Amino acid sequence: MSSAGLxxxxxxVLCFAVLLFGSFGCxxxxxxxxxxxxxxxxxxxxxxxxxxxxxxxIRAGDDLLTGLDGYDAGDLFHLGYEAxxxxxxxxxxxxxxxxxxxxPDAEGALSAHYxxxxxxxxxxxxxxxxxxxxxxxxxxxxxxxQDAAETRTRIAALLQRLxxxxxxxxxxxxALAETELVLPERWEAQILYxxxxxxxxxxxxxxxxIKAIGRAIRKRALREGDRYPFQSAMLWYHVxxxxxxxxxxxxxxxxxxxxxxxxxLTDKARDLLEARRHFKRCLRHLEAAWSGAAALALGGVYExxxxxxxxxxxxxxxxGEHGAVYRELLEEATGRFLERAASDYREVLRDAQxxxxxxxxxxxxxxALSRCEGLxxxxxxxxxxxxxxxx
Numbered sequence: 562m563s564s565a566g567l568x569x570x571x572x573x574v575l576c577f578a579v580l581l582f583g584s585f586g587c588x589x590x591x592x593x594x595x596x597x598x599x600x601x602x603x604x605x606x607x608x609x610x611x612x613x614x615x616x617x618x619i620r621a622g623d624d625l626l627t628g629l630d631g632y633d634a635g636d637l638f639h640l641g642y643e644a645x646x647x648x649x650x651x652x653x654x655x656x657x658x659x660x661x662x663x664x665p666d667a668e669g670a671l672s673a674h675y676x677x678x679x680x681x682x683x684x685x686x687x688x689x690x691x692x693x694x695x696x697x698x699x700x701x702x703x704x705x706x707q708d709a710a711e712t713r714t715r716i717a718a719l720l721q722r723l724x725x726x727x728x729x730x731x732x733x734x735x736a737l738a739e740t741e742l743v744l745p746e747r748w749e750a751q752i753l754y755x756x757x758x759x760x761x762x763x764x765x766x767x768x769x770x771i772k773a774i775g776r777a778i779r780k781r782a783l784r785e786g787d788r789y790p791f792q793s794a795m796l797w798y799h800v801x802x803x804x805x806x807x808x809x810x811x812x813x814x815x816x817x818x819x820x821x822x823x824x825x826l827t828d829k830a831r832d833l834l835e836a837r838r839h840f841k842r843c844l845r846h847l848e849a850a851w852s853g854a855a856a857l858a859l860g861g862v863y864e865x866x867x868x869x870x871x872x873x874x875x876x877x878x879x880x881g882e883h884g885a886v887y888r889e890l891l892e893e894a895t896g897r898f899l900e901r902a903a904s905d906y907r908e909v910l911r912d913a914q915x916x917x918x919x920x921x922x923x924x925x926x927x928x929a930l931s932r933c934e935g936l937x938x939x940x941x942x943x944x945x946x947x948x949x950x951x952x
Contacts, residue, residue, distance in 0.1 A: 626655055634660055634667035641673070645680060650920075654680035661696075671700050675712065685921030687719045694719075707746075710739035714750040721753060722854070726760040729753060744781070745792045748774050752792075752799050756806075764807040771800050794846035798855050801839030805862060808832035813873035829869065833862045844909075844916065853922025860905035860929060867898035896940045899933045906930035 623630050627640055641656035657677035661670050678693035694716050701709040713736040717729035736742055736750045751774055759767035775796050778789050811829040815821040836858070843855040871891060875884045906926050909916065913923055 626652075626659065634664035634669050634673075637664070638669045638673060641676060641680075645676065648920075650680045650683040654684060654686075671697065674700065675708075678712075678715075682719065683919055683921060685924065687723055691716055691719050706739055707741035707743070710736040710742040710750075711746050714742075714746065714753065717750070717753050721756055726756055730757050733757065745778070745789055748778065748789075748792050749795060752795055756799060756802060759803045759806045762810065764803055764810070767803045768800065771796060771803065775800075790846050790848050791850060794843050794848035794851040794855075797839050797843040797846070798851045798858070801836045801843065801855070801858060804832045804836035804839065805858065805865065808836060808862075808865065809869070813869055816874055816876045817878075829866065833866055837862050847916060849917030849919060852916040853918050853925070856906075856909040856916065856918065857922065857926050857929060859909070860902035860926075860933070863898040863902035863905070864929075864933070867895040870895050893940060896937060899937050899940070903930055903933040903937065906933065 624632065627636060629636060637656050637660040641653045641660065644650070644653035644656060654677060657673045657680060660667070660673045661677060664670055667673075674693050674697040678690045678697060681687075681690035681693055694712050698709045698712050698716070701712075713732035717732045717736070720726070720729040720732070733750055733754045737747070737754065742750065752771055755767040755770040755774075758770065775793075778792055778796065782788055808829050811825045811832070813822065813825055813829070815825065840855040840859045840862070843851050844859070846852075875887050879887055906929055909918070910923065910926055910930065918926070
């Protein structure tokens with residue numbers, strides 16, 4: 562067999578090794594799903610004690626948004642809170658948005674900026690949510706330094722969800738420098754900062770930092786009896802994320818060096834399987850703030866591996882015709898990763914209520930499932946159900 566054939570055979574061996582050991586295996590285990598903290602830190606729609614809302618009232622006939630013939634800042638705040646509580650975050654975002662636009666000087670406007678951010682975050686409009694939270698931070702006075710620090714951490718989390726890890730450094734630096742930021746919120750900022758460290762390529766340090774936080778959480782939990790489920794789920798998700806980032810760092814461009822290719826494939830497969838293991842641990846916490854992210858990442862690991870294999874250059878010994886065959890066989894072989902990813906997505910969506918998946922995550926996972934199914938339909942349009950054997 563040529564070195565090209567050996568290289569491709571090795572790719573297939575690794576493919577099926579990952580498929581064999583990387584099954585979903587978590588759908589029926591007890592725990593708790595990850596979810597972004599909603600009003601846990603600043604009750605949605607709940608103005609501070611003694612808050613006096615602006616009495617200004619608008620009269621302009623029946624208003625389609627509020628259903629009122631007149632309203633003030635307090636009406637908008639109350640309606641926004643009710644909408645948020647019943648899950649109509651599109652309406653709550655519209656109501657809080659109108660409040661901050663029309664009553665910017667009302668005493669309730671500060672909390673409205675924060676709650677607007679929460680509503681937009683749940684809608685999946687992360688850019689707009691960052692803007693609302695940033696405005697809240699700008700308006701926070703010295704007596705709200707802790708709230709401002711916690712909100713900066715939230716902004717950093719959203720930036721990282723958008724893939725803008727380096728941008729998250731600045732708000733995290735400010736949050737961690739704030740002496741008013743206390744546990745467990747400080748743990749959250751430290752976990753996110755570990756991702757900044759991983760982005761710099763220092764994966765071992767990032768993993769060590771996160772696991773040190775895990776030990777601190779366990780120690781405090783034993784002492785106080787509080788399990789800190791939100792922070793625990795967040796921790797496992799981000800350990801998985803570090804492994805996923807490290808897997809992406811293993812280049813597969815050495816297709817003509819079988820020994821080096823073998824090592825990099827092994828390292829990539831190992832790190833991706835470790836990432837899946839930690840995403841599963843996150844899912845078992847049933848913390849809605851993190852279950853959506855973990856569920857999407859679980860199938861995404863298979864998509865990552867397939868994408869990296871397809872992006873690797875073909876062996877230099879292959880001419881045009883053999884190169885085309887090589888590519889075709891690789892597409893079909895790695896299609897099994899799409900099948901496994903689609904299976905993960907379907908399984909999570911079937912248990913969406915148990916995992917408390919938020920609507921924005923359901924949409925994202927459904928889109929990922931559709932993407933995989935579309936690619937599979939293209940790959941196996943001729944009815945072929947098995948990966949062709951390599952001569």
